[in-house]
Amino acid sequence: MKISREWLQRYFEKPLPDATPLADALTFHAFEIDSIENDILDVKITANRGHDCLNHRGIAKELSAILEIPMKGDPLRQEAALTPKTEEVSVHIQDSLCTRYIAGYVRGVKVGPSPDWLRKAVENIGQRSINNVVDATNFVMFDIGQPLHAFDAGQLQKNTENGSLYKIGVRRARAGEKLLALDDREYTLTDAMLVITDHNSDAGIGIAGVKGGKPAGISEATTDIIIESANFDGITTRKIAAALKLRTDASSRYEQVISPELCAYGMRAVADLIVQVAGGEIVGFADVYPQKQQQKAVRATTAEINAILGSEYAEADVASALTRLDLEFTKQADAFVVEPPLERLDLTIPEDIAEEVGRLYGYDKIEATPLPPMPSQPEVNPNFYAAEHAREEYIAQGYSEVFTSVFADKGERVIANKVDGVRPFLRTTLVDGLKDAYEKNRLTKDLLGLAEVKLFEIGTIWKGEKEHLMLGIVDKDGVREEALSTMQRGVASMHYENVPLSQAERFQPFSKYPFIVRDIALWTSAEVKPEEILKIIRTNAGDLLVRSEKFDEFKKGEKISYAFRLVFQSFDTTLTDLDANGRMESIAKALKATGFEIR
Amino acid sequence: MRGHIHPISSLIREANRIFFEMGFTFAEGPLVESEWYNFDALNVPKDHPARDMQDTFFIKGEKEMVLRTHTSPVQVRYMESQMKAGILPPYRIIVPGKIFRNEATDMTHEAEFFQIEGLVVDTEVSLAQLKWTIDTFLNSLFKNVSVETRFRPSFFPFTEPSVEVDMRLVGESAPEKLRGKWIEMMGAGMIHPNVLKNAGVDPSKYRGFAFGMGLDRLAILRWSIDDIRLMHSADLRFINQF
Numbered sequence: 133m134k135i136s137r138e139w140l141q142r143y144f145e146k147p148l149p150d151a152t153p154l155a156d157a158l159t160f161h162a163f164e165i166d167s168i169e170n171d172i173l174d175v176k177i178t179a180n181r182g183h184d185c186l187n188h189r190g191i192a193k194e195l196s197a198i199l200e201i202p203m204k205g206d207p208l209r210q211e212a213a214l215t216p217k218t219e220e221v222s223v224h225i226q227d228s229l230c231t232r233y234i235a236g237y238v239r240g241v242k243v244g245p246s247p248d249w250l251r252k253a254v255e256n257i258g259q260r261s262i263n264n265v266v267d268a269t270n271f272v273m274f275d276i277g278q279p280l281h282a283f284d285a286g287q288l289q290k291n292t293e294n295g296s297l298y299k300i301g302v303r304r305a306r307a308g309e310k311l312l313a314l315d316d317r318e319y320t321l322t323d324a325m326l327v328i329t330d331h332n333s334d335a336g337i338g339i340a341g342v343k344g345g346k347p348a349g350i351s352e353a354t355t356d357i358i359i360e361s362a363n364f365d366g367i368t369t370r371k372i373a374a375a376l377k378l379r380t381d382a383s384s385r386y387e388q389v390i391s392p393e394l395c396a397y398g399m400r401a402v403a404d405l406i407v408q409v410a411g412g413e414i415v416g417f418a419d420v421y422p423q424k425q426q427q428k429a430v431r432a433t434t435a436e437i438n439a440i441l442g443s444e445y446a447e448a449d450v451a452s453a454l455t456r457l458d459l460e461f462t463k464q465a466d467a468f469v470v471e472p473p474l475e476r477l478d479l480t481i482p483e484d485i486a487e488e489v490g491r492l493y494g495y496d497k498i499e500a501t502p503l504p505p506m507p508s509q510p511e512v513n514p515n516f517y518a519a520e521h522a523r524e525e526y527i528a529q530g531y532s533e534v535f536t537s538v539f540a541d542k543g544e545r546v547i548a549n550k551v552d553g554v555r556p557f558l559r560t561t562l563v564d565g566l567k568d569a570y571e572k573n574r575l576t577k578d579l580l581g582l583a584e585v586k587l588f589e590i591g592t593i594w595k596g597e598k599e600h601l602m603l604g605i606v607d608k609d610g611v612r613e614e615a616l617s618t619m620q621r622g623v624a625s626m627h628y629e630n631v632p633l634s635q636a637e638r639f640q641p642f643s644k645y646p647f648i649v650r651d652i653a654l655w656t657s658a659e660v661k662p663e664e665i666l667k668i669i670r671t672n673a674g675d676l677l678v679r680s681e682k683f684d685e686f687k688k689g690e691k692i693s694y695a696f697r698l699v700f701q702s703f704d705t706t707l708t709d710l711d712a713n714g715r716m717e718s719i720a721k722a723l724k725a726t727g728f729e730i731r
Numbered sequence: 732m733r734g735h736i737h738p739i740s741s742l743i744r745e746a747n748r749i750f751f752e753m754g755f756t757f758a759e760g761p762l763v764e765s766e767w768y769n770f771d772a773l774n775v776p777k778d779h780p781a782r783d784m785q786d787t788f789f790i791k792g793e794k795e796m797v798l799r800t801h802t803s804p805v806q807v808r809y810m811e812s813q814m815k816a817g818i819l820p821p822y823r824i825i826v827p828g829k830i831f832r833n834e835a836t837d838m839t840h841e842a843e844f845f846q847i848e849g850l851v852v853d854t855e856v857s858l859a860q861l862k863w864t865i866d867t868f869l870n871s872l873f874k875n876v877s878v879e880t881r882f883r884p885s886f887f888p889f890t891e892p893s894v895e896v897d898m899r900l901v902g903e904s905a906p907e908k909l910r911g912k913w914i915e916m917m918g919a920g921m922i923h924p925n926v927l928k929n930a931g932v933d934p935s936k937y938r939g940f941a942f943g944m945g946l947d948r949l950a951i952l953r954w955s956i957d958d959i960r961l962m963h964s965a966d967l968r969f970i971n972q973f
Contacts (some may be wrong), residue, residue, distance in 0.1 A: 162848035162884055164895070173739070178886035367778040440921055440938065442859020483921060487884070490858065495894060500863035503851065506754025506823055513757035516747070523740060532734040534965035538762075538829075540845060545763070547798070548791035551833045552842075558763070558790075569965035580967055587965070592762055592829070599761050628751065634741035634973040635745060638906075639954040640970045714777035 134257040135191050139275075143192035143203050151278035154195060161198045170257060182388025184475035185483060187277035188398040197456045199491060206212040206458070206477060207276055212400035218416025221358055222296035225332050225420050226303040229365040232341065232392035232421040234399045235300050237285070241265060241412035250409055253480040264410040265357060266348050269402055271383075277390060277475070277581055278361055278398025279382035282406075283348040285356035289332035296418075298358060301331030302340060311336045312346040313378075313724050325372045341369035341386040342378055359406070361399035362391040363392035392425050393474040396458050424476065431467045432482035440486040442501050443494070443716050453489040509626060515601055517628060518616050519590045522603050524631045531586040531605065536565030538592065545594050561631065562604030562613045565589070570606045578649045584608055590616060647678065648712040652719065655691045655729040662694050665728070669696060673715055676700045676707065693731060736971045738950045739845050739962060742872075743827040744941040746844065746847055746946075749871045750825045755849065758824040759971070760805035762831075766795040768804035773889040778818070786833040788842075798831035802848035803889060806922070806941060810852065820937050821853040823946035827946065838958045845946035845962075852922070852932060852939035858882070858892065861919055861940040869898055869916075873953070876905040890941060891919025906955065917944030 134663075137151050148154060155165040155173055163185070166174040177185045184190045189207060196203045214234065221237045243263050244405055251261040254270055259266055269280035283300075290297050294714055305311075305321035312318050319339065321327065321730070326340035330348065337348040341364035350357065363386075370387035373379045396419070403414050434450050436444070446452075450468060456462050459479070470480040479485065491497070523533060539547075543557030550556045560563065566589055573585045585605040593600050604613035612615045656665070662682045684695035700712050720730050736744075747757050757798070760768075775782055788798040805826040813822060826848035834840045849864065862882065869878040879901055882894040897913040919942035924934035947962050954973075961969045 160883055164883070164885075178884075179888075180886045317797055334822055370778065400747050434832065439855065440857060442857030442862075475758075481891070481924060483891040483924065485756045486921075491884040495858070495884070498859050498862060498882065500866050501857065501859035502863050503823075503860050506821060508754075510751050510756040510823070511758065515759060516757050520744065527734040527736055530734045531965055532970045533737040533740055534967075534970060535737060535739070535963050536965050537963055545793070548789045549833065550788065551786070552835050565965070572965070576966075579973055582737055582967070585967070587967075588734075588963075594763065599763060628747065631744065633745050634736055634738060636738070636954055636973045639956045639972055641957050666926065698887045 133175055133177055133186050135173045135175050135188060135254070136256045137173070137374065137619055138256065139188045139253060139678065140192050143189065143197050143205075144201055145204055145557040146201055148195070148201070149199070157198045158191070159193060160494055160496070162194045172258075179388065180478045181575045182385070183390055183477040184277065186385050186388065187274055189276045190475070193458065194453070197458070200300050200456065204436065207401060208394075208397055209458075209474065213323060214396055214399060214417040216414075216416040218418060219298065220296055221298045222331075222414060223418050223420040224299060224301045225422065226301065227326060228422070229326055229368045230302040231250045231363045231365065231423070232395050232419070233300070233302055233362040233422075234417055234419045235298075235415050236399050236403045237298070237356070237415040238358045238359065238403060238406055238412045239285075239415050241355060241357055241406060241410040243350060243352055243410060247409055263350065263352075265354070265406055268360070268405045268409055272398055272402040272405060273381060273385070276394070276397055276401060277385060278394045279341070279385050280398055281344045281360040281382075282350050283344070283360065284354040285358050285359045286354060287348040287705065288330045288337070288358070291332040293695060294498055299331030300360070301329035301334070302326060302362075303329060305336070309336060311339060313343045314346055314349050315338060315343065315378075316346065319376050319378070322375065322697075324368070325375070326368065329359065337519070338377070339372065339378070340364050342383045343375065343380055349412055355413075357406070357413075359399065359402055361395045362546070363395055368584065389477060391474045391477060392421065395419075395421075405704055419717065425500060427472055427474070427477075428480070430466070430470045430472065430479050430481065430485055431468070431559065432485035433466045433468070435466070436482050437486045437489050441490045442484060442498060443493075445489060449493070453492045454485075457488055457492060460486065481612040492533055504650070512599050512625060515616070517625070519601070520631060521587075522616060526588045526605065528583075529586070531607070532568050534566075534589050535586050535591065536569055536589060538564070540564060543594065560593055560595045562589050562593060562602050563611050564610050566604045566606040566613075570611065576647075577680060578697070579647050579701065581681055581697075643701050643703045643708050645676075645704070647699050647703055648707050648709070650698045650700070650712055650716050651683075651695055652698065652716065652723075653684070653693055653731040655693055655721060655731060658687070658690060658692055659694075662696075665694060666696065668722055668726060669719050672719050673698065673700075674700055674718070676711065676715060735967075735971045735973050736794075737840060737962075737970060738793050738954060738956075739946055741973060742946055742950055742953070743845075743847070746825065746827060746868070749868055750849070753823070753867065755823040755825045756789075758809045758826050759803075759828060760799075760808045760826070762799055762829055763790060763796055764799040764804050765928045766797055766904050768807055769799050769801075772807040774923045774925040774929070775801055775888045778903075779888070788831050788833045800832060801830050801943060802826040802828050802846045803941070803943060804847065805911055806850045806889075807926065807930045809850070810841065810927070810932050814931040820932065820939075822850065822939075823852075824848075824850050826850070836960060838960065841947065841959050841963065843963065846943055847946055847949075848941065850922070850939060850941045852927070852937050854937060856921075856938045856940055858894070858921060858940065861894075861921075861942065865917075865919065865942060872949075873900060876900045877902045880916075885918060885920070887918055887920060889926050891924050893918065893920035893922045895919075895936070896942070896944075902921075908955070910950065916948075917942050919943070 328338035364388035373383035538560040539555040679699035922939035
């Protein structure tokens with residue numbers, strides 16, 4: 133989530149450090165930072181903290197604890213009174229997937245552009261400024277995390293017959309029910325989704341937790357509004373957003389599960405802000421909250437915390453960490469009994485408390501502590517033993533090990549959702565992959581100076597509803613495979629065999645362009661060593677010569693004929709015969725000049 | 732003339748050698764895995780946002796079967812089988828093996844790659860021991876250079892607390908491109924009590940830690956490999972360098 137340093141500053145008297153130290157504080161005590169740009173931090177809120185940290189207040193709270201800078205005030209620790217109540221609007225929840233719904237009725241607003249500070253605040257974090265009322269709802273959501281929505285009351289049916297003038301409903305959508313949303317697209321709903329309705333007419337005015345509807349949207353002509361501050365089931369919201377391919381800032385907060393207690397704070401803040409930036413008067417609130425959130429205290433002892441972390445914190449250290457994090461606790465014997473605040477739905481087990489203490493002080497404070505010796509000898513894994521045995525056996529005979537893909541264009545089992553769509557089957561054999569690999573490598577064997585391509589693979593296949601570990605071999609005699617037999621390669625040992633590791637230091641990138649092979653043969657006297665000739669070849673071949681070696685020799689009387697194989701290749705272009713001819717001429721010229729007789 | 736070992740096999744061989752000395756058994760499990768072992772048993776319930784963290788291949792016509800997205804299912808399988816055999820902790824295992832992510836492939840993304848998992852369960856196990864274990868492993872692996880690690884807070888459903896482990900190579904002999912630079916290496920943490928419970932281990936008696944890191948990534952760092960797709964290319968221009 134994009135977090136603005138300027139916005140955070142609203143929570144503190146003392147000037148905050150620069151964006152970079154703020155980012156460091158978060159990185160080592162709370163969250164990874166994806167980027168910092170113009171004092172905007174892109175903070176990667178982890179899935180366990182979506183409850184409380186997808187907003188500026190949550191991040192300010194973290195920074196206050198980490199950097200020990202007191203907050204001016206915390207909106208979630210102040211009273212959010214929903215007064216006055218109003219009878220003019222009523223709320224009708226018909227499905228328990230909506231856990232709370234507060235409607236706020238504000239009359240006489242003047243919809244127009246936002247004041248500069250508000251426009252800038254939302255634009256700074258990458259949002260589009262729409263108008264003062266909509267910006268106010270977005271501001272409060274990004275400020276304290278409660279999604280909010282404003283409906284144009286003038287577009288709702290008035291009907292005082294059954295009590296209140298306006299009625300807001302929450303019900304299951306009907307299969308096939310259509311709703312035109314604020315993005316001007318019509319969505320077809322299913323009965324797994326929830327809609328917000330104008331209860332008097334039963335017309336849908338919003339997709340619950342996801343997006344408001346167009347017909348009751350805020351316009352320049354709007355004067356009376358009904359604000360929604362509600363809570364919806366996380367899983368349902370996630371499914372709705374996924375099914376409609378409509379993930380919004382609201383839905384991404386609900387799907388992380390947020391506290392229904394937050395609704396009141398959101399409503400109070402947004403109603404006051406709307407009156408401040410758009411005028412009008414608050415008529416009142418209607419709150420339906422069938423089952424109040426229950427939060428359990430979490431117990432953890434200092435001993436437990438130290439055992440988990442491997443630390444040596446004193447009671448006072450734990451107490452101080454909890455206080456800095458604003459986690460209220462009482463002491464019962466040696467246990468800290470923590471009462472998580474309303475927004476901290478992530479704190480449920482002692483390990484969570486250990487995490488709070490550990491991360492606040494910093495995991496860098498944890499000293500590496502050796503594991504004690506293991507009382508028993510590790511077991512030798514028969515499959516791995518057999519694989520290692522086979523590996524060494526074939527490598528010793530000049531075979532190189534490859535891994536080919538498990539995906540194939542035929543097989544018995546198939547992937548239902550392969551993203552690239554190609555080769556969706558699980559292979560039933562190593563043979564096809566090895567054949568391809570053999571053919572491919574045959575084309576480059578001269579470049580590698582190989583007389584012959586010899587490959588093996590140890591890999592899994594899926595046949596007859598089972599997984600099998602196979603050994604496949606390919607060479608000039610063809611391709612074959614067999615089950616990797618642990619029997620044949622018997623595992624009597626208590627230890628693995630001591631087989632060599634790769635001695636490679638560093639990978640050298642190779643050219644992807646085709647190469648050209650040329651041979652050159654010459655007569656020389658017996659005293660001349662082939663290495664001397666190779667030296668002349670290499671100095672006169674230029675930098676396109678990537679491989680040169682003697683591949684043949686024979687004696688005739690006093691003279692010897694040597695034949696050399698030269699491979700030319702460029703890193704950035706396809707070589708032509710002309711390129712190779714030029715190089716060969718320079719080489720031949722140099723060799724002749726030295727006195728060799730080119731054959 | 733000897734042939735060449737695949738760099739991943741060499742890394743697994745080396746990792747196993749280091750961990751064997753530290754008392755770890757090489758454990759394994761199936762590549763086609765049930766959603767129970769791949770997700771639910773690891774404290775990733777259905778419809779939890781955390782399931783979105785991993786793009787999963789599903790097997791057509793087989794209910795709740797997937798290509799495993801990590802080696803962690805073997806944690807639960809191993810503990811479960813030990814408990815059923817009446818063998819109580821301490822447990823120490825590593826799980827090197829192939830894993831899958833439903834991604835389009837490019838220079839840095841592959842759909843199939845390798846991971847190594849580590850698991851320690853005992854009556855007393857701590858984050859401090861996790862740090863020692865990782866430090867010891869990485870310092871043995873990067874023989875001639877000194878390796879430093881640091882933990883950062885993170886979140887995985889199967890560990891609590893969870894950490895991200897960064898590594899840096901220090902000293903004169905470290906490759907210049909990497910020297911002193913922090914690199915994200917792996918996820919780790921203390922095993923969530925629910926995972927122990929799901930495997931039949933009593934979380935009031937035992938604790939554990941687990942870590943998982945990409946072997947392809949480790950190979951890339953170790954040998955300065957520039958394209959992850961080379962691992963499955965079966966190209967001897969690559970393999971024969973090892």
